[in-house]
Amino acid sequence: MSAVIDxxxxxxxxxxxxxxSRWLYTTNHKDIGSMYLWFSLVMxxxxxxxxxxxxxxxxEPGSQIVSPEFYNQMVTNHGLIMVFGVIMPAFVGxxxxxxxxxxxxPDMALPRxxxxxxxxxxxxxxxxxxxxxxxxxxxxxxWTFYAPLSTEYAPPTVTFFIFSVHIMGASSIMGSINIIxxxxxxxxxxxxxxxxxxxxxxxxxxxxxxxxxxxxxxGAVTMMLMDIxxxxxxxxxxxxxxxxxxxxxxxxxGHPEVYIMILPAFGIVSHIIETFSRKPIxxxxxxxxxxxxxxxxxxxxxxxxxxxxxMPIAGELFFMYSTMLIAIPTGVKVFNWLSTMFKGSxxxxxxxxxxxxxxxLFTIGGLSGIMLAIAPADFQYHDTYFVVAHFHxxxxxxxxxxxxxAAYYWIPKWTGKxxxxxxxxxxxxxxxxxxxxxxxxxHFVGLAGMPRRIPDYxxxxxxWNMMVSVGAFLFGISQLLFLFIVLKCIYNGKAATTEVWxxxxxxxxxxxxxxxxxxxxxxxxxxxxxxxxSS
Amino acid sequence: xxxxKSTLKLILFTFGMFGFGFALVPLYDVFCDITGLNGKVxxxxxxxxxxxxxxxxxxxxxxxxxxxxxxxxxKSSSPQMKVETxxxxxxxxxxxxxxxxxxxxxxxxxxxxxxxxxxxxxxxCFCFEQQFxxxxxSITIPVKFIIDPELPDDISSLALGYTLxxxxxxxxxxxxxx
Numbered sequence: 001m002s003a004v005i006d007x008x009x010x011x012x013x014x015x016x017x018x019x020x021s022r023w024l025y026t027t028n029h030k031d032i033g034s035m036y037l038w039f040s041l042v043m044x045x046x047x048x049x050x051x052x053x054x055x056x057x058x059x060e061p062g063s064q065i066v067s068p069e070f071y072n073q074m075v076t077n078h079g080l081i082m083v084f085g086v087i088m089p090a091f092v093g094x095x096x097x098x099x100x101x102x103x104x105x106p107d108m109a110l111p112r113x114x115x116x117x118x119x120x121x122x123x124x125x126x127x128x129x130x131x132x133x134x135x136x137x138x139x140x141x142x143w144t145f146y147a148p149l150s151t152e153y154a155p156p157t158v159t160f161f162i163f164s165v166h167i168m169g170a171s172s173i174m175g176s177i178n179i180i181x182x183x184x185x186x187x188x189x190x191x192x193x194x195x196x197x198x199x200x201x202x203x204x205x206x207x208x209x210x211x212x213x214x215x216x217x218x219g220a221v222t223m224m225l226m227d228i229x230x231x232x233x234x235x236x237x238x239x240x241x242x243x244x245x246x247x248x249x250x251x252x253x254g255h256p257e258v259y260i261m262i263l264p265a266f267g268i269v270s271h272i273i274e275t276f277s278r279k280p281i282x283x284x285x286x287x288x289x290x291x292x293x294x295x296x297x298x299x300x301x302x303x304x305x306x307x308x309x310x311m312p313i314a315g316e317l318f319f320m321y322s323t324m325l326i327a328i329p330t331g332v333k334v335f336n337w338l339s340t341m342f343k344g345s346x347x348x349x350x351x352x353x354x355x356x357x358x359x360x361l362f363t364i365g366g367l368s369g370i371m372l373a374i375a376p377a378d379f380q381y382h383d384t385y386f387v388v389a390h391f392h393x394x395x396x397x398x399x400x401x402x403x404x405x406a407a408y409y410w411i412p413k414w415t416g417k418x419x420x421x422x423x424x425x426x427x428x429x430x431x432x433x434x435x436x437x438x439x440x441x442x443h444f445v446g447l448a449g450m451p452r453r454i455p456d457y458x459x460x461x462x463x464w465n466m467m468v469s470v471g472a473f474l475f476g477i478s479q480l481l482f483l484f485i486v487l488k489c490i491y492n493g494k495a496a497t498t499e500v501w502x503x504x505x506x507x508x509x510x511x512x513x514x515x516x517x518x519x520x521x522x523x524x525x526x527x528x529x530x531x532x533x534s535s
Numbered sequence: 536x537x538x539x540k541s542t543l544k545l546i547l548f549t550f551g552m553f554g555f556g557f558a559l560v561p562l563y564d565v566f567c568d569i570t571g572l573n574g575k576v577x578x579x580x581x582x583x584x585x586x587x588x589x590x591x592x593x594x595x596x597x598x599x600x601x602x603x604x605x606x607x608x609x610k611s612s613s614p615q616m617k618v619e620t621x622x623x624x625x626x627x628x629x630x631x632x633x634x635x636x637x638x639x640x641x642x643x644x645x646x647x648x649x650x651x652x653x654x655x656x657x658x659x660c661f662c663f664e665q666q667f668x669x670x671x672x673s674i675t676i677p678v679k680f681i682i683d684p685e686l687p688d689d690i691s692s693l694a695l696g697y698t699l700x701x702x703x704x705x706x707x708x709x710x711x712x713x
Contacts, residue, residue, distance in 0.1 A: 109538045152603065177545040185538045211549050219556025231708045234560060237643045238602060238700025245563050249556060310649055 016519055024119070027111030028519065029096045032118050034414070036093030037407075039121060040086045041483070046129070047081035048476055050074045055472040058465050061457055071455035072140035077128070079143025083261065084168045085125050087395065090403045091264040092117075092175050095203045098410065099179060101510040101517065102197045104188030104526040109181040117174035124167035131157035142453060144254070147235035147246040151227045158228065162221045169214040176207035176214075183207075188509070190528035194285060197508055201288050202267030205295045209256045209263075212299075217253040220246065244309055251302035259298045262362075262394060263291055265402030266333055269355045271508070272409050273337050275501050276352035277344025283336040290329035290336075297326050307378045316375040323373035327366070334363055349501075350424030354405035357397060357432050365393030368443065383453075386446025392439045397432075404431070404482065411486070412500045416516030417493025423485050430478040437471030506531055590619040593682055594692040597626060605701045606633050607640060607668075612675075620684040625677040628661065628697070632668035639706045640666045642697045651693045654683035665702060 016022050016031065023035060053074045057065050066074070096114065100107055108114045131138040136155035139145070150158060183204050187196070196204070223234040223246075233239025235246045266287075274281045281287060303311060303319045311319075337359050346352070368390040372381055381387060404427075412418050441464040446452075450461045457465065496515040504511040512530060513521050595618055597611035612627040632638055642662045646652040659679035668674060682693070 110542065173549055177542060177549070180545055181538050181541045184541050211545060212552050215549050215551075215553035216556035216559075219553055219559075223557075223560075231705055233705070236700075237698060238641050238702050239705055242563070245560065248563060249559050252556075252559065310647070312650060 025115070027107070027115050029100050029108045029111070029114065030414075030517065030519065032108075032114050033093045033095075033097030035118050036089050036096060036121075039118075040090035040093060041486075043081050043085035043089070043125065044479065045483075047078050047086055048479060050078035050081070051472060052476050054078060055469040057455055058457070059469040060466065061459055061462050063456055066455070068455045069137065069140060072142075072453070073132070073138040075453055076139050076142055076145075077132075080128065080139070081125070082395070083143060083257075084165075085121075087261045087399050087403070088172060089121060091203075091206070091261075092172075094199075094264065094268070094403075094406055094410075095175075095179055097414065098510060099182060099200055099203060100186070101513070101521055102200050102508055103183065103186060103191060104509045104522045105182060105186035106520060106522050108178050109186055110178045113174050113178050117171045117178065120167050120171050124164045124171065127160050127164040127167070131160050134160070144250060145224075146250070147224060147227070147243050151224050151235055154228075159225070162225050165221045166218055169218045172210050172214050176210040179203055179207040180211075188522075188525040188528060194288065195528070197267075198270040198281065198284070198287055199264065199267035202263045202265075202291055205291050206260050206263045209260050209295055209298065213253040213256045213260075216249065217257075220249045220253065223249075244306075247306050247309060248303070251305045252299075254305065255302040256295070256298040258391075258394075259294055261399050263295065265358065265362075265399050266291060268402045268406045268409075269337065269358050270340075272351045272355040272405055273340050273359075275409075275504055275507060276347055276349060276355075277341045278346075278503050279340055279344045280507075281336065282339035282342075283332070286332055287336055290332045293329045294326060297322060297329075301326065304373055304375075304378075307375045308382045320373055320375040324370060327370055330366055334359060334366075347502075349408075350419070350421065350428055351405045351409035353425065353428045353432075354401045354408065357428070358401045358405065361397030361401070361435070362394055365390055365395075365398055368393065381446065383451055384446040385442045385450045385452055388452050389439050389442035389446055392442070396439065397435050401431070401435075407482075407486070409501075410510070411489055412493075412496035413510060413513075413515055413517055415490050415493065416496055416514075417489050418496045419485055419489040419493060423481065423488070427478060427481045427485060430481065431475060434471045434474035434478055438468055438475055439471075441465075441468050441471075590621045590684055592617055593620060593686065593690070594618075595624075595626075595682075596692065596694040597628075598694055598696040599628070600696070600698050602698050602700045605640070605699050607631060607638070607699060608633055609642075609697070609699045618682060620682045620686055623658070623679060623681050625679055627675050627677050629673065629675045630661075630666055630668060630699075631673040632670060635670045637667070637669045638701060639703045640668070641700045641702045642666075643700060645696045645698070647694050647696065648690065651686060651690045654686040654690075655693055655695065656681045656683060662697065665706065 016026070016028065023031065026032060026035075053066060054071070057063075057071055057074075096108065099105075128138075134157050136157050139150070139155065139158060139161045141150040141154055141158075145161075183196070183200060223232070226232040227234050227236060227241075233241040235241050235243050237243065270281050270287060301319055301323045303315060304323045307316055307319070341356075348356075368386065372378055372387065372390055408419060408424055445457075445461045445464045445468075448461065450457055498513070498515055499505045499511055500515060501511070509522070509526050509531070510517070512526065594615060596615050597613070599609045599611055601607065601609060608629075608631040610629050612629065616624065616626065618624050628642075630640065644657070644660070644662045646655045657678060657680045659677070661676040661678065666674065666676075678695075680695075686693075
C-alpha cells in the first residue's frame with residue numbers, strides 16, 4: 001500500500017485499505033488532503049463557536065454571559081484556531097489534493113512526511129484545547145501573545161500553548177518542504193515554471209514564505225519558554241531584555257503569515273474566474289510576478305503593526321511607504337481578475353459567486369489596509385474595531401470565501417457527484433449578506449473609538465454592536481448549511497461528468513481524469529499537448 | 536535523486552531561519568545602539584566638553600516607576616531640573632526597601648524622546664549595577680549626567696525614566712548556576 005511513487009508497474013487499480021488504519025497510515029495525497037480539509041472544517045466550527053460566545057457577550061453593553069477572563073480566552077483561542085487551525089490547514093488540504101493533479105504527478109514527493117505533517121496537527125490542537133480544562137484557564141493574551149503579557153503575566157498553561165505552537169510550526173514546515181520538492185521535481189514533461197497553473201504558483205511562493213518565517217515564530221516561542229522557565233531575559237527589561245523586541249520578532253513572522261493566508265486564495269480565485277468566464281486568465285505572467293513581489297515585500301513591512309510603540313519618524317515613514325507599495329501588485333491582481341471577466345461568457349455558479357464576492361470584499365479589506373498603513377492616521381485606528389474590521393474583511397470574505405469557492409469548484413471532482421446548486425446559492429447569499437452585516441459596522445464603531453479585545457463597551461456603540469452580533473449568528477448558521485450541502489453531495493448528489501465545468505478540460509489536468517478522481521492518478525505523466533490553452 | 540537534494544536544501548534553510556530568529560536579538564540591540572532608537576541608553580561614558588562651546592538650557596524631567604508588584608519606594612529628590620548642556624549635574628535618587636526581607640533591585644533607564652537618548656550621557660548611574668537592600672533599609676544614590684551640546688535644537692526638554700524591577704529571584708538563580 002505504501003511506496004506509491006515507485007508503483008508505476010504495480011496494479012494501480014487497487015483501492016484504499018479499509019477501516020481507521022487507512023487514514024492513520026495513508027500516504028495517499030488525496031486521503032491526506034481530505035483529512036486536512038475535514039480537520040479544518042471541524043476547527044472552523046470550534047473557532048466559530050468561540051466567535052459566537054464573543055458576539056453573544058457583545059450583543060449588549062455590560063457584562064452579560066461570560067467573565068472578562070473567559071472572554072479573553074475566547075478571543076485568544078478564536079484567533080489562534082482560525083489562523084493556525086482553519087485557514088492554513090485548509091489551504092494545505094487543497095494543496096495536497098490539487099497540486100499533484102494539476103502538475104500531473106502521481107503523488108506528493110514525500111508521502112510519509114505528508115502523513116506525519118497531518119497527524120501532528122490534531123495533537124497540537126488537542127494540547128491547545130486541553131488548556132481550557134486546566135487550572136488557570138486557556139491562554140488569554142491575544143493571538144499575538146505579546147510579551148510580557150504572555151510570559152510574566154500569563155496563566156501557567158502558557159507552556160502548553162508554546163509546545164502546541166511548536167508542533168503547528170513543525171507541521172507547516174514539513175508540509176511546505178514537501179510542496180516545494182513536489183513542484184520542483186514532479187511536474188509533467190513540458191510544464192515549465194511559467195506554464196504552471198496559478199494555484200501551484202501561489203502555493204510554491206507561499207511554501208517558501210512558510211519555511212522562512214515559521215522557524216522565526218518557533219524561535220520567538222522558544223525565547224518565551226526560556227524566559228518563563230530558564231531564567232533568561234529576552235523580553236524582560238529587568239534583566240537587560242526588551243519587550244519591544246518581542247513585537248519585532250513576532251511581526252517579522254506575522255506579516256508574511258498574513259500573506260501565507262491569502263496567496264493560495266489568489267491562485268484559487270484565478271482558476272475559478274477563468275473557468276466561469278470561459279477565457280484564459282488575463283495577464284498570467286503579471287499574476288505570477290505580482291504574487292512574487294507581494295511575498296518579497298512582506299518581509300520589509302512588519303513594523304506597520306507597531307507604529308505606536310515609539311518608532312522614530314524615519315522608521316514610520318519607511319514602513320508606511322513600503323506597506324503602500326504592496327497596493328501595486330495587489331491592484332494588478334484585482335484588475336487582471338476584472339479584465340478576465342470583461343467580455344467573458346460569464347455564468348454564475350456557486351464557486352463563481354464566491355470568487356466574485358472575494359474580489360469585491362477582499363478589495364474593501366485591502367483599502368482599509370491602506371488607511372491603516374498611513375502612520376499618522378494609524379495612531380487613531382490602532383487597537384480599535386477598525387483593525388478588527390480590516391483583517392476580518394481580508395480573512396473571512398477573503399481567505400474563507402476562497403476556500404468555500406474552492407470546495408464547491410473541486411468537490412464534484414473529489415466525490416464524483418454534484419452539490420445542490422440551489423442550496424449552494426442560498427448558502428452564498430446568506431453568507432454574503434451576513435458577512436457584511438457582521439464586519440461592515442465594525443468600521444464605524446472602530447472609527448468612533450471602540451477598542452478591540454474588550455468584553456464591555458460604552459453605550460454609544462450599542463446599536464451597531466447588536467447589528468454585528470445578529471450578522472455573526474446568521475453567518476454561523478450559514479456555515480452549518482455548508483456542512484449539510486457537503487454531506488448531501490457526498491451521499492445523495494447527482495453524478496458529475498469528467499469535465500464537470502464547461503470547457504474545464506482544456507484548462508487543467510485535474511479535469512481530464514475521471515470523476516470521482518481515481519485513488520491513484522497520473523501513474524504515467526500526462527502530456528501538455530492535451531491542454532489546449534497551455535500555449 | 537533530485538527530490539532528496541531539494542529536500543535537504545530546504546531543511547537546511549529552515550534551520551538557518553530558526554537561527555536567524557535568534558540572531559535578531561543581538562541585531563536589534565546593535566541597531567538600537569547605533570541609531571539611538573528606542574530610548575536605549577548606553578553604558579557609562581566619561582565625557583567632558585569645552586566650556587567655550589555655546590551651551591543652552593534644557594529642562595530635564597525625572598520619572599520613576601515600579602514594575603509589576605515591586606514594593607520598594609523609589610523617588611528622585613526633585614521631579615525636574617534645568618541644566619546647561621555640556622556641564623555635569625547630579626540628581627539624587629532614594630531607594631527604600633519597604634518589605635521585611637532583603638531584596639535585590641535593578642533600575643532600567645529610558646530616555647524620551649528616543650531621538651535624544653544618545654545625547655544623554657550618564658557618567659555615573661545606579662542602573663549600571665544592582666541594589667541590595669536589607670529589610671527596611673534606605674539608600675540615596677546620585678546619578679551623574681551631562682547633556683551633549685550637540686543635542687538637536689528642536690529638543691528643549693528630555694525625560695529620564697527609571698523602572699525598578701525586582702530581580703531577587705533571577706539573581707539567586709544566577710548565583711546558583713555560577
